Amino acid sequence: MAIDAIVLNEADNVATAVQDLKAGQEASVRLNRLLNTIGIKEDIPYGHKFAVKPVRSGDDILKYGEVIGRATADIAVGCHAHVQNIESMRGRGDLGKGA
Amino acid sequence: MEFMGYRRSDGTVGTRNYVGVLSAVVCVNEVVEGIVRQVQGTARFTHHQGCCQTPLDIGLVNKALKGLGCNPNLHSVLLISLGCESTNLEEVIAAIRASGKRVEHLAVQETGGSARTIAQGVLLAQEMVGEASRRQREPFPISNLVMGMKCGSSDTTSGLVPNPAIGVTSDLLVAAGGVSILGEVTEFIGAEHILIRHAANETVAQGILKLVERMEKRAMAVGEDIRGGQPTGGNIKGGLTTIEEKSLGAIAKAGTAPIQAVYEYGERPTVKGLVVMDSPGREPEILTGLAAAGANVIVFATGRGAPQGFPFVPVLKITGSRTAAEKMSDHIDMDLSAVIDGGDTIPDAGQRILEELVRVASGAMTKAEISGYVNSMDIYMLGPVI
Numbered sequence: 312m313a314i315d316a317i318v319l320n321e322a323d324n325v326a327t328a329v330q331d332l333k334a335g336q337e338a339s340v341r342l343n344r345l346l347n348t349i350g351i352k353e354d355i356p357y358g359h360k361f362a363v364k365p366v367r368s369g370d371d372i373l374k375y376g377e378v379i380g381r382a383t384a385d386i387a388v389g390c391h392a393h394v395q396n397i398e399s400m401r402g403r404g405d406l407g408k409g410a
Numbered sequence: 411m412e413f414m415g416y417r418r419s420d421g422t423v424g425t426r427n428y429v430g431v432l433s434a435v436v437c438v439n440e441v442v443e444g445i446v447r448q449v450q451g452t453a454r455f456t457h458h459q460g461c462c463q464t465p466l467d468i469g470l471v472n473k474a475l476k477g478l479g480c481n482p483n484l485h486s487v488l489l490i491s492l493g494c495e496s497t498n499l500e501e502v503i504a505a506i507r508a509s510g511k512r513v514e515h516l517a518v519q520e521t522g523g524s525a526r527t528i529a530q531g532v533l534l535a536q537e538m539v540g541e542a543s544r545r546q547r548e549p550f551p552i553s554n555l556v557m558g559m560k561c562g563s564s565d566t567t568s569g570l571v572p573n574p575a576i577g578v579t580s581d582l583l584v585a586a587g588g589v590s591i592l593g594e595v596t597e598f599i600g601a602e603h604i605l606i607r608h609a610a611n612e613t614v615a616q617g618i619l620k621l622v623e624r625m626e627k628r629a630m631a632v633g634e635d636i637r638g639g640q641p642t643g644g645n646i647k648g649g650l651t652t653i654e655e656k657s658l659g660a661i662a663k664a665g666t667a668p669i670q671a672v673y674e675y676g677e678r679p680t681v682k683g684l685v686v687m688d689s690p691g692r693e694p695e696i697l698t699g700l701a702a703a704g705a706n707v708i709v710f711a712t713g714r715g716a717p718q719g720f721p722f723v724p725v726l727k728i729t730g731s732r733t734a735a736e737k738m739s740d741h742i743d744m745d746l747s748a749v750i751d752g753g754d755t756i757p758d759a760g761q762r763i764l765e766e767l768v769r770v771a772s773g774a775m776t777k778a779e780i781s782g783y784v785n786s787m788d789i790y791m792l793g794p795v796i
Binding site (some may be wrong): 341372374393399 | 603650662
């Protein structure tokens with residue numbers, strides 16, 4: 312069965328769309344053998360991410376079970392998670408270089 | 411799990427059994443071609459280096475040729491030189507002989523030109539192939555597999571399916587006592603702080619950071635900052651948000667095993683488990699580096715479909731894109747798109763890659779081998795041609 316989005320690690324709070332998704336639709340989201348349905352709130356283009364858990368501003372964004380950035384605004388489940396609400400933690404003087 | 415391989419006297423195990431015909435220098439590539447074309451059972455290694463280079467780069471040429479000659483997939487080696495190259499032939503020959511392999515050497519200027527060298531080389535290679543072909547495959551545990559990893563011609567699906575699936579394969583191989591080599595240092599940039607969390611110890615962590623810093627400095631020395639503008643506009647349009655995310659997609663191939671050691675380009679790992687090797691991302695140089703490090707199999711994740719193979723190490727092409735699997739069917743070995751549009755999962759796909767790898771290691775031919783698209787090779791250079 313075709314799925315709409317994939318979650319790569321159980322710790323992740325975002326899924327990646329593998330189809331173009333439309334606001335208002337129900338998306339089938341898979342994490343290995345688990346299949347969930349999530350209501351999509353905004354259009355999500357193929358390859359883009361959306362929140363699968365509620366994200367508060369300042370929270371870490373997790374994909375592959377690793378931090379890929381930090382939320383700069385609250386992101387509701389089913390909403391587009393991208394450059395408009397996520398910032399990189401790299402090259403930041405206040406965070407220091409490396410680990 | 412076991413595969414059927416060729417026992418070598420230095421304790422390594424080959425998945426192929428070729429007589430390697432190696433160029434010592436760019437100038438004799440045509441002689442090597444002339445020999446290989448006429449003798450079944452040989453595999454070539456030609457390249458563009460070995461003369462008019464900095465001492466550092468000549469050192470890399472020596473190291474690469476030694477490593478390639480010692481690769482377990484070669485039964486024996488015929489080295490062709492010109493006679494005036496910078497490559498240190500004595501050092502290369504001695505190192506390959508020390509691995510227990512027969513090494514023959516012809517210098518074109520001594521033998522008397524290309525026609526005579528090709529003729530003598532053909533006769534020598536025929537005899538060597540006769541010897542090699544008497545060797546039989548025997549069962550060996552997969553702890554004897556040394557798996558090189560690579561991704562190329564990537565797209566959105568690469569980071570979602572084949573790279574994480576290869577990460578599972580790598581974890582399984584490492585758990586079974588094998589070796590898995592992660593290269594493509596360029597792709598660590600932005601995720602090195604995450605990668606070093608997988609380092610087995612502080613020395614390894616510092617080694618990884620040093621490789622990344624060196625790669626960045628090298629790019630900056632020619633007036634470029636490869637970190638600038640990452641992720642690119644195209645990446646962002648495609649859905650990648652941060653440099654961390656982009657790099658994580660590539661290093662997902664490393665799985666979850668601890669990184670045991672960091673090696674220079676073409677250096678053979680002396681430990682088991684997951685290791686990192688300095689190398690760029692471009693196919694000819696990384697495939698050569700992996701082969702020189704002793705990889706007897708290579709897995710290659712692709713999104714759009716990359717055709718490259720290597721002359722004597724099987725390269726297994728894996729995609730998560732149904733489009734690539736269909737359009738590039740003569741190059742793609744495994745279609746994992748069912749993870750996206752079927753009932754497949756990444757852990758299952760990773761297990762299947764390992765099973766296919768065992769079949770390939772035992773002699774099943776890859777698409778690159780069948781099509782003969784196997785000549786993606788060259789030695790990595792750090793300095794200019796002078």
